[in-house]
Amino acid sequence: MSRLPAPALLVTAAALLGAQSPFAFRQLDEARLELSENGRPLYVYNFGMILKAGFPESLRRSTYLHPVWTPGGVLLTDDFNPDHAHHRGISWMWPVVKVGGRTYDLWTIVGIHQKFVRWIRRQTLPDEAVLCVENGWFIGGRKVVDEQVEIRAARTEGNLRRLDFSLRFEASAEPVEIAGTPDQNKGFGGFCMRFAPRDGGRRATVIRTDRGVAREDGILAVHRWAQVEGRFQGRLAGGRIEDDPSSPGYPNGWLMRHGFGFLNVSYPGLKTVRLERGRPLLLKYRVTLFDGESPPK
Numbered sequence: 001m002s003r004l005p006a007p008a009l010l011v012t013a014a015a016l017l018g019a020q021s022p023f024a025f026r027q028l029d030e031a032r033l034e035l036s037e038n039g040r041p042l043y044v045y046n047f048g049m050i051l052k053a054g055f056p057e058s059l060r061r062s063t064y065l066h067p068v069w070t071p072g073g074v075l076l077t078d079d080f081n082p083d084h085a086h087h088r089g090i091s092w093m094w095p096v097v098k099v100g101g102r103t104y105d106l107w108t109i110v111g112i113h114q115k116f117v118r119w120i121r122r123q124t125l126p127d128e129a130v131l132c133v134e135n136g137w138f139i140g141g142r143k144v145v146d147e148q149v150e151i152r153a154a155r156t157e158g159n160l161r162r163l164d165f166s167l168r169f170e171a172s173a174e175p176v177e178i179a180g181t182p183d184q185n186k187g188f189g190g191f192c193m194r195f196a197p198r199d200g201g202r203r204a205t206v207i208r209t210d211r212g213v214a215r216e217d218g219i220l221a222v223h224r225w226a227q228v229e230g231r232f233q234g235r236l237a238g239g240r241i242e243d244d245p246s247s248p249g250y251p252n253g254w255l256m257r258h259g260f261g262f263l264n265v266s267y268p269g270l271k272t273v274r275l276e277r278g279r280p281l282l283l284k285y286r287v288t289l290f291d292g293e294s295p296p297k
Contacts, residue, residue: 022155023129025122031062033122035129035153042153042161043068045131046089047116052080063114063135063149064091071156072291074237078196083260087194090287092167094189096272097137098177099144106137107181107189113138114147129153136172145275146170159291165191170280179272187220187269188255191285193241195261198230202259205230206238208294209256220253220270226263229294237291241265244284248273 022038031048034041043065051060059080066079066089077089086108093114095107104112120132130152137145148168153161169178180187198205206229207214214221227240243252243265255264265285275281288295 020126021124021129022126023124023153025124025129025131033131035131037129037153037156037161040071040073041067041069042129043090043163045133045151047133049113049115050079055080055085059085059109061086061088061109061113062116063133063147064088065151066090068239068289070237070239070289070291071159071161072235072237074232074235074291075196076232076237076239076289078194078261081194081197081260084194084262087192087260087262090163090193092165092191092283094178095181096177096179096189098179098272099139100174104139111139112144120148127155137176143172144174145176146172160295161289163287163289165283165285165287167191167283167285168280169275169283171275171277173277175277176275177272178268178275180266180269182270185220185270186255187253188264188266189269190265190267191241191283192255192262192264193228193239193287195228195230195239195263196232198228198232198261199234200231205258205261207256207258207263209254214256217258218254218256220266221256222251223254224251226254226256227288227294228261228263230261235291236293237289238294239263239290240286240288240295242286242288244286247283247285248281 026034033045049060066077068077093106097104117134123130132150135147136143150166152164180189209226210224225242229238253266
């Protein structure tokens with residue numbers, strides 16, 4: 001009996017692991033990549049430039065997750081909602097981006113865009129799926145920030161599904177400054193999630209945090225985590241964002257909105273952070289999607 005050489009054995013083992021994974025990536029078209037688990041869609045990563053019919057060309061955008069589903073198939077995210085058409089699923093962007101003495105707005109997409117550059121890794125394993133992407137922030141055809149995104153989707157446990165995000169930002173050449181909005185000292189900007197409409201709207205929406213139920217909206221309210229709960233498409237569900245202790249500024253302030261269903265870890269808030277070549281900014285977050293009652297914490 002012939003024996004496979006060691007490298008071939010490694011390749012065969014890796015192939016078997018991939019075959020046993022419940023996860024699968026599938027490119028839907030020239031702009032969207034879907035991840036599924038056991039044949040059910042988990043999220044869509046929009047790597048191409050997306051524009052919904054009826055909206056202006058200025059709102060075309062990419063590099064975000066939408067749709068995103070709970071394990072039970074409840075759609076949790078929203079995109080191109082007329083009340084804040086620039087909100088986009090699970091995303092990361094800043095309203096103040098300063099380059100070469102000029103200010104641009106990645107939040108409402110004024111003068112600067114996040115764009116896909118290349119795939120780094122798409123891997124399906126028995127217990128998780130890993131997507132790693134290189135993007136860039138572009139002013140016209142000039143890239144000013146290198147962005148690397150890693151999303152790890154853990155295997156579903158009961159009614160819970162967890163996504164871990166690692167975001168890396170580095171100036172491509174000259175320094176770039178980012179900050180939250182100075183408008184009314186709100187300071188929002190950074191990692192955020194726009195939720196799908198809840199049955200009953202604001203009155204039927206619960207925002208829960210590490211300090212209990214938030215009765216009012218929050219602006220730079222300091223929390224370790226926050227979540228939105230409600231009935232989506234007739235079913236009780238929700239989503240939680242956790243700020244990782246390794247992220248700068250932890251615990252950070254948050255923007256929390258009951259009305260349109262929005263959570264944002266507002267880093268760096270009203271401060272300014274300077275991105276430089278060779279000194280990357282690293283941010284980490286966990287998103288937990290759940291069906292039914294809120295998970296314990």
